[in-house]
Amino acid sequence: MSIWKKQPILESLARNAENTAVARLGIEYTEVGDDYLRARMPVDERTVQPFGILHGGASVLLAETLGSVAANHCLIRDNLMAVGLDINANHIRPVPAGQHVYGTATAVHIGATTQVWQINITNDKDKLVCASRITMAIVPRR
Template sequence: MYIQPNLEKRVEYFLDLPQLHMGDSLNIAFTSFKIDEIKATMPVDKNTVQPFGFLHGGASVVLAETLASVGAWLNIDDEDKTAVGIEINANHMRAVKKDNTVQGIARPVHRGRQTQVWKTNIYTMNEKLVCTSRCTLAVVEM
């Protein structure tokens, strides 16, 4: 049976975390927290482009796994557990030039006690699909 955790309490805890993480390095900014949907934006800038000035596929994967991990963690009703990625794939459909912004939207496919699967789509700000990703996460002790 799925037990919905206290979303507001979990989001407040997450936003108050003192340590920096990879998402901070890429300027990922969370814009929406829901039990079944997490959103964030990421600039296409010097930190996220490949040498030819386009969004690096690895940066898209970082955004996708960050959203999936946070989304999965928000769905765990145990303060001593977290979610870590164990597999991720990504298909890149569109190039995005430097000086733009992309938005990621992650939604759960499966929310189990030991594993979760999340799908993330990344879009341009004009809602054109850039990347689609699926991430499997393990629920582990912290």
């Protein structure tokens, strides 16, 4: 059974990301399942730190992007929005430039006032790179 109240559509997600940090870092939404949202991000000059490996902040940006977009597609009313309240990330292994990382957001809790999402980021070999969790606050849309 699908968790989405508003079905995410890859083309619409890409259009909404134009002229944002998401587009500038090369993040592409790749898959929507009944209970997950997936995207990939290149590890290149936009996303590496000075040692030539994936910057932890880029991983967090990917995680927050996926958690936020997913959360907003699970809202029961159009006059609400989900905003980040807290995020954490455990960086497990480095990823050198020239690869991609893949983030998958899955819901831990979808409530009326908060949502919690787990975002696992893996490398080209499907090994865990970063485990992140975001808590979203559900607030009135302004």
